[in-house]
Amino acid sequence: MGHVHGTRRAYVEQGLEATLERKRRSGPSPRKLDGAQEARLIALACGPAPAGRARWTLRLLADKLVELEIVDSISKDCVGRTLKKTTSSLG
Secondary structure, three states: OOHHHHHHHHHHHOHHHHOOOOOOOOOOOOOOOHHHHHHHHHHHHHHHOOOOEEEEHHHHHHHHHHHHOOOOOOOHHHHHHHHHHHOOOOO
């Protein structure tokens, strides 16, 4: 359901006040990687790229984490957020 459609539906079903009220988030999502897993990701990213590649991509890093059984599954977006968070905390 699109954002506009959902807003329209809320207005019709619940009225203006309910539509304007912001929905509260349930809280932060649980971390996908713990400290040891993050360290392994950083070590991979800082290491040599796979054969035939000039550098690591987020997709290659995500696939390698699964291949090495560091995690069961992980998205390239989660890898990117983790590396971005780590990079900003290093400097």
